[in-house]
Amino acid sequence: MTLLRKLDFWDMLLATACLAVLIYAAVFVPHFLSAFNLSQLAASASEKALLILPMALLIITREIDLSVASMLALTSVTFGLLVQAGMPTLAALPLTLLAGAALGAFNGLLVTRFGLQSLVVTLGTMALYRGIGYILLGSGSVNILPPAVVDFGIDNLPGTQIPWTIVPFVLLAPIFAVVLQNTATGKRIYAIGGNPEVARYSGIDTRRMVFRLFVLSGVVAAVAGIVYTARLSNARANNALGMELDVITIVLLGGVSVFGGRGRLTGVLLALVLIAIIRNVLALNQIGGDAQGMIIGLLLIGALMVGNNWRSAQELLTRSRPVRGTKG
Numbered sequence: 001m002t003l004l005r006k007l008d009f010w011d012m013l014l015a016t017a018c019l020a021v022l023i024y025a026a027v028f029v030p031h032f033l034s035a036f037n038l039s040q041l042a043a044s045a046s047e048k049a050l051l052i053l054p055m056a057l058l059i060i061t062r063e064i065d066l067s068v069a070s071m072l073a074l075t076s077v078t079f080g081l082l083v084q085a086g087m088p089t090l091a092a093l094p095l096t097l098l099a100g101a102a103l104g105a106f107n108g109l110l111v112t113r114f115g116l117q118s119l120v121v122t123l124g125t126m127a128l129y130r131g132i133g134y135i136l137l138g139s140g141s142v143n144i145l146p147p148a149v150v151d152f153g154i155d156n157l158p159g160t161q162i163p164w165t166i167v168p169f170v171l172l173a174p175i176f177a178v179v180l181q182n183t184a185t186g187k188r189i190y191a192i193g194g195n196p197e198v199a200r201y202s203g204i205d206t207r208r209m210v211f212r213l214f215v216l217s218g219v220v221a222a223v224a225g226i227v228y229t230a231r232l233s234n235a236r237a238n239n240a241l242g243m244e245l246d247v248i249t250i251v252l253l254g255g256v257s258v259f260g261g262r263g264r265l266t267g268v269l270l271a272l273v274l275i276a277i278i279r280n281v282l283a284l285n286q287i288g289g290d291a292q293g294m295i296i297g298l299l300l301i302g303a304l305m306v307g308n309n310w311r312s313a314q315e316l317l318t319r320s321r322p323v324r325g326t327k328g
Contacts, residue, residue: 041280046231049272052254054176056254058213061189061209061260073237076228
């Protein structure tokens, strides 16, 4: 019974859904279990997998970043223009990360210093950053990239079918999970999301924490921009158009509360796997992107309804326990 109490209901539900979809795909979808398809599945999720990490932390603190896909596109353009100008890759990489940090810092500054709502701020910078990308590169693209970048985008780890593009996520995900669940920083993040005023009075510098999370979002978006550029072998201003909706969907489906203060990366990662498998199965069945988006949207709505009903049942159960104890 103690073990069952420690297990999270939503994580178990997502894990069960992942297993069910995986079994269905393995049995009924031709070529799903082929090494090539599984490798492509992992590669196609590389950028979203990166972007969900800072997004989950921001939503837990009652903030949101709608500009992640636009920052990905702008840093992709920045990286492409730098290498096109002849800059060595080892110099272009840190400069691109600095550009991402600057974009995230601008979002964080508007939210923390000027007290603007992050939803409104990042809605504006979502258009602003992508517009800057079009100003810098127009409707064209940078297609000639250094061999090392191209190889990173198309090759697998030696002797495996694991694409190199998923490696940045594999390295960063455990760090994010440990920081969120097992450090004082993670406790502060949950405290800010639970009650910002109480967190402030308890000595937590809420503005600094939120600002740092926006900077982190920009840096990770830059990493995703480099990965995206390498995987598709081009840098364009319209890269990752609409990806922010998928990222937010994954985070919310993973059990992170839109009201803040609740959620774990375990559920978010399970939601990532679930949606990646569903999209892959739909694509193998020749179902297009618009229909995929509709199905994923319905899945999110259904998940939110189930989650709300479950939390309501938990609250009723919690309230009824003291009453039963009093009667006894």
